[in-house]
Every structure is written in C-alpha cells, then in structure tokens.
Amino acid sequence: MVKNKNILSISNLKKSYDDFLALNNINLNLDIGEYVVLLGPNGAGKSTLFSILTGMLSPDLGDCIINGYSIKSQNVSALKAIGIVFQQPTIDMELSVLENLNFHARLHGLNLQNLKQEIFNELKVNKLDNKTENKVRTLSGGERRKVELIRALLHNPKVLLMDEPTVGLDPKSRKDLLHKVLSLKKNKNLTTLWATHLVDEAENADKIIVLNCGKILFLGKPNELQKKTRTKSLSDAYFKITEKKDESL
Amino acid sequence: MYFYHFFIAFIGLSIREIKKFSMQKGRLFSAIVRPALWLFVFAAGVGSAKGVDPGILNFYPIQNINYFEYITPGLLGMVLLFSGMQSSLSMVYDREMGVMKILLTTPLPRWYLLVSKLFAGTILSVIQAYCFLIICLPIIYLTTPFVTNISGWIIAFPCIFIFSLMLGALGLLLSVYIKQLENFAGTMNFVIFPMFFISSALYPLWRLLDNGALFVYYLAKINPFTYGVEMVRAASQGKIYYEGILVVILCTLIFILLSIFGYNPQKSIFKKSKKR
Known part of the structure; x- marks a missing residue:
C-alpha cells in the first residue's frame, strides 16, 4: 500500500492505440470529499481515462493510485474503493x-x-420502492441511472466515478442525478470524478479538469478558468480553451 | 473474510445464471429436443438390427452394441457442447449489454470471476444433460435392450462434469474472440458442427479408416470431443478411460489459461481494440 494523502492520484499517465495518442502525460490528484468534473469534447480521452481507472485498460506508462493502492499492481484492493x-x-x-x-x-x-434495509431505504429515497420487482427493461432512462447509482454506492466506495452519466437523460433526470451526487459529497464526504461534455454540470465543482486530445488543458477551480480565459461564463471559458487547442492542431 | 467474499461472489454468479436460464423456457426444451431428434429419428434410421461394432476401443461387455445405446454418450456430449457454446453466447451478450464491465470491475481476481462463471455454466450444462437422460432414456429402455445400467449414468457424473467443464472453457475462450452476437452462427459452423461430426459421437472411428477417410480419422483423433465422449462412454460402463480423462483435463486447463490471458487487459483483446 502506497502512503498518499490523496484519495485518487494519477501520475504520468500515457495511453495510445497504435499511433493514436489517447492520453498524454496525465497528472492529477483528488482529495477526500472533492467533486471534480472532467470536461472534454467527444474523443478527448475521458472514457479512456475511466477505463484505466477501472482497470479495464492498462496504461502504457504511469499509474493510478486509488485509496493508496495501484490499479496496475493491486487492482483488487484499488477496485474495492471505487x-x-x-x-x-x-x-x-x-x-x-x-x-x-x-x-x-x-x-x-x-x-x-x-x-x-439499506437497499430498501435507498430505493425509497429514489422513489423506486414500488418497482423493486420490475425488470430493469421496463424502467425509464432516469430510473435506470438511479439504480446504477444506488448499485455503485452499495459497497460504500471512497471514490465515485461517473462517466458521462447524464447522456440520454431528460433535463429533469439530469438535474436530479447531479443533485444526488452533490448531496453525497455534502452528507458522506464522497469524492466524485464526473466526466462530461456539458459545461453546466461543472458549475458546482470544486475543481474542473479540461481534457482535450488526451492532454490536460486546465486544472483548477471554475472561476480560475474564467479568469484565465477572461470570459464571463464557464461555458465561454470552456469553449475558448478547447478552441484554442483545436486551432493549434 | 476473503474466502467468504469468493464464495458469495460465486453464489451470486450462479444465481444469476440459473435465474436467466429459468427465464429462457425454450432453452431447456431445445436442449432436450435436439438430441432427442437424433436419438429417436436419426438412430432409428441409421442403426441396424446387428448393432454397431465399437472396434478395439470397446467399453461395452458385448462386441455389437445397439446403435441407440452407442450414440447416447455422443448425444450427451452434444447437449454439453451446445450448452457450453451458449455460455460463450451469454458472455458476448454480457459484453454487448455492458454487464461485462461490472464483472470486470469487481474487486476479485479476474481469473476467479472467469472460473466462477465457467463453473456456474457447467452446473447448468450438467443439469440439462441429466434432464435429457431422464426424459429420453426410459423411452428407449422400454423398447430396446440396453446393456448400460441406470446406475452407470450416475457413476459417470464426474466424467460428465469435467467433459462439460472442458466445453464450457472452450466457450469461454471463444467469447474472447467473438465480438458480436451475430458471429455466433460462425461458431455453429466452425466449432460445434466440426467438433461433433468429426468425433466418435455418431460412429466408431475405425469406420473412417475402413472407408479410407484417413484425414478425417486423424482429425477425429486430435479432437478433444472424441476423448470426452469415449471417457463418458467408459464411465457409463463403470470403466475408466485414462487417456480420455487426461486429454479432457489438459484441454480444460489450456482453454481456461488462454481465456484468462484473453481477458487480461494488459495482454489481451482489449489491447487489440483500435480507437480512432
């Protein structure tokens, strides 16, 4: 077990598919109780990063330490924490x-x-207590996401990884899901890494990471991004920083 | 504590397999109807009054054996073969539906998850095989003289189990390479049919030599399905076919190891995926 004050620590991470560089030298740390949003357009490398964090892909270089355990060499212990x-x-x-x-x-x-009892309570809170025996196929997209979130939290993880969880959800379900995750941070001090390409989901984040073409373009607080890009809204800031990168390509 | 986790995860995987199997009512029905057709129609048409001579490798107490009786171990193998391939289909289905991601991110060694899934599938296969025997054999026993005792099929249980384990492991290995459910038709043509037909399931191998089909004979000799069928045939007569047991166990281990290798993200199929 590696002693580390961060609950999740990524260092010098590199991953390529043949000659395509999906992730290039990613370094980041997540502290306990942080709600961190990973912003990036489609194909930025968000899902590749999540696949590495969950042990489904092996990085070419670097490592991820989750709750003190390396996902490469101690993946069973690391996976327990997520x-x-x-x-x-x-x-x-x-x-x-x-x-x-x-x-x-x-x-x-x-x-x-x-x-x-815990399962029943969670289902009740999420208004699914009358659908416990229903096949998942019969649930709406929002309800399925709620079930997936309840499932992800069943084993009391230290870190919650959400890979574009609002894809395909209506605005109300999106809002509910986001609200639920923010309340988990508040009540349980749960660390969350939330990947998305929707900027409004990053407004309440403690930290945002802007990823594009496999590189971290920005890592810091939302208002710092606005300051850096001299824009009025987070959305403008995001577009400005990602556009700049696109132009340089 | 760790042992409890391993045990309870195996139970979880088994319950899911059994639950899904119980929901697919047609699966058990087709698992029985398919070999039953071979037994009642094919065997009735092909078998002769003289019976069939198993040749040098004869586990029966008589030289000419009733054809119905001869093909029963082969048909039992057919049930296990289809069921094993069905397990590979369920792995592909899990991958397409995303459930595989949940399995692969479970905090348990990947080899254990794969072996647990294999054992869960094997239990189902063996249940189907015995259902076939329980339903079909009494009908044959009533109409034709059989030398195999009912107890022979109970004694054969360990052999049926390891035979099923080998075919399930083959299914697991195939699931590494079958990317889509649609490709299952290819499995039928290139795995199930050749494995079944080029074996001693339907005819003794000396017939191939007799007919000059040397190439097919040698293919049948290297087909692990042949050894599985003969191992079960011997066990049903209360005999041990050591060569068969050795080949089946060895093949099982090879297939399991290759499957574990295939599902390893550092060495496997995942690495081959190209992303653009």
Whole structure:
C-alpha cells in the first residue's frame, strides 16, 4: 500500500492505440470529499481515462493510485474503493431492480441480510420502492441511472466515478442525478470524478479538469478558468480553451 | 473474510445464471429436443438390427452394441457442447449489454470471476444433460435392450462434469474472440458442427479408416470431443478411460489459461481494440 494523502492520484499517465495518442502525460490528484468534473469534447480521452481507472485498460506508462493502492499492481484492493457509473448502461435488463442490486452486493462479498434495509431505504429515497420487482427493461432512462447509482454506492466506495452519466437523460433526470451526487459529497464526504461534455454540470465543482486530445488543458477551480480565459461564463471559458487547442492542431 | 467474499461472489454468479436460464423456457426444451431428434429419428434410421461394432476401443461387455445405446454418450456430449457454446453466447451478450464491465470491475481476481462463471455454466450444462437422460432414456429402455445400467449414468457424473467443464472453457475462450452476437452462427459452423461430426459421437472411428477417410480419422483423433465422449462412454460402463480423462483435463486447463490471458487487459483483446 502506497502512503498518499490523496484519495485518487494519477501520475504520468500515457495511453495510445497504435499511433493514436489517447492520453498524454496525465497528472492529477483528488482529495477526500472533492467533486471534480472532467470536461472534454467527444474523443478527448475521458472514457479512456475511466477505463484505466477501472482497470479495464492498462496504461502504457504511469499509474493510478486509488485509496493508496495501484490499479496496475493491486487492482483488487484499488477496485474495492471505487463505485462506477459507466457512460453506457451496464445493468442487466432481464433481471429485476432488486436482483441487479443483490447481484452486485454478492460480487462485492456483502451480506445481503445486513444490506436489505439499506437497499430498501435507498430505493425509497429514489422513489423506486414500488418497482423493486420490475425488470430493469421496463424502467425509464432516469430510473435506470438511479439504480446504477444506488448499485455503485452499495459497497460504500471512497471514490465515485461517473462517466458521462447524464447522456440520454431528460433535463429533469439530469438535474436530479447531479443533485444526488452533490448531496453525497455534502452528507458522506464522497469524492466524485464526473466526466462530461456539458459545461453546466461543472458549475458546482470544486475543481474542473479540461481534457482535450488526451492532454490536460486546465486544472483548477471554475472561476480560475474564467479568469484565465477572461470570459464571463464557464461555458465561454470552456469553449475558448478547447478552441484554442483545436486551432493549434 | 476473503474466502467468504469468493464464495458469495460465486453464489451470486450462479444465481444469476440459473435465474436467466429459468427465464429462457425454450432453452431447456431445445436442449432436450435436439438430441432427442437424433436419438429417436436419426438412430432409428441409421442403426441396424446387428448393432454397431465399437472396434478395439470397446467399453461395452458385448462386441455389437445397439446403435441407440452407442450414440447416447455422443448425444450427451452434444447437449454439453451446445450448452457450453451458449455460455460463450451469454458472455458476448454480457459484453454487448455492458454487464461485462461490472464483472470486470469487481474487486476479485479476474481469473476467479472467469472460473466462477465457467463453473456456474457447467452446473447448468450438467443439469440439462441429466434432464435429457431422464426424459429420453426410459423411452428407449422400454423398447430396446440396453446393456448400460441406470446406475452407470450416475457413476459417470464426474466424467460428465469435467467433459462439460472442458466445453464450457472452450466457450469461454471463444467469447474472447467473438465480438458480436451475430458471429455466433460462425461458431455453429466452425466449432460445434466440426467438433461433433468429426468425433466418435455418431460412429466408431475405425469406420473412417475402413472407408479410407484417413484425414478425417486423424482429425477425429486430435479432437478433444472424441476423448470426452469415449471417457463418458467408459464411465457409463463403470470403466475408466485414462487417456480420455487426461486429454479432457489438459484441454480444460489450456482453454481456461488462454481465456484468462484473453481477458487480461494488459495482454489481451482489449489491447487489440483500435480507437480512432
């Protein structure tokens, strides 16, 4: 176990697909309880970064330390500390809501008897308590995302990774999901890394990371980005910094 | 604590497999109907009153054996083969549906997850194989004289299990390379059919030599399915076919190792994916 004050630490990360450089020398640290938004256009390298953080891809260079464990060499311990909501649905459509949650709990070695009440409470809070036996296929997109979030939090992770979780959701569901994650930060001091290309989701972030063409263009507070780019809104700041990069290519 | 996690994760994977199997009502039905057709139609048409001579490798107490009886271990292998390939299909389905991502990000060693999934699938395959025996054999037993006792099929359980494990492991290995569900038709043509037909499931191998089909004979000799069928045939007669057991166990280990290698993100299929 590597001693580190950061809950998530990425150093000198590099990943390429043949001659295409997807991530180039990524360095960043996430502190406990931070809500960090990873902003970047499509193809910026966000999903590649998430795939490496979740151990599904191996980096060419560098490493990610999660809760003190290397995802490369101690991935079982590192994975224990993270909850993940992927960009694409990863829920079994043919099973019921409860069956999906139970399946995840068992994969994490959790005692279902102890967890029963907690699952029920979470479903109730998310207004899904009357749909526990429904097949996931019958739920709306927003409800499926809620189930995925409940599932990601079942094992009390230290870091929550959300890879473009609002894709395909209506504005109300988007707002609800964002609100839920912000309340987790407030109430449980949960660290969240939220990847998106929608700038409004970054407004309440403690830190934002602008990623484009596999490179970090900016890392800091939202108002610092505005100051740096001399723009009035975060949205303008984001477009300015990513445009600049595009022009230089 | 760690052991509990391993155990409960295996239970979770098994419950999911069984649940999904129970929801696919047609799966069990087709698993029984397919070999039943071979048994009641094909065997009735091809078999002769004299029976079939298994040749030198004969585990039966008599030299000429009833054809219905001869092809039963082969058809049992057919049930296991289709079921094993179905497991590969479920892995491909999981990958397409995204569930695979959840499996691969579970805090357990990847080899353990794959082996657990393999065992869960094997349990289902063996259940299907015994369902076939329970439903079809009594009908044959009533109409034709069989030398195999009912108890023979119970004694054969360990062999049926490892045979199923080998075919499931092959399915697991194939799932590394089958990227889409549509490619399953290719598996039928290039794996299931050749494996089944170029083996001793339907005819004794000496017939190939007799007919001058040397190439097919040697292919059948290197086909692990042949050894699985003969191993089960021997076990059903209360005999041990050491060569068969050795080949089946060895192939199982090779297929499992290659699957683990294939699902390793540092060495595998994921690395081959090109992103533009």
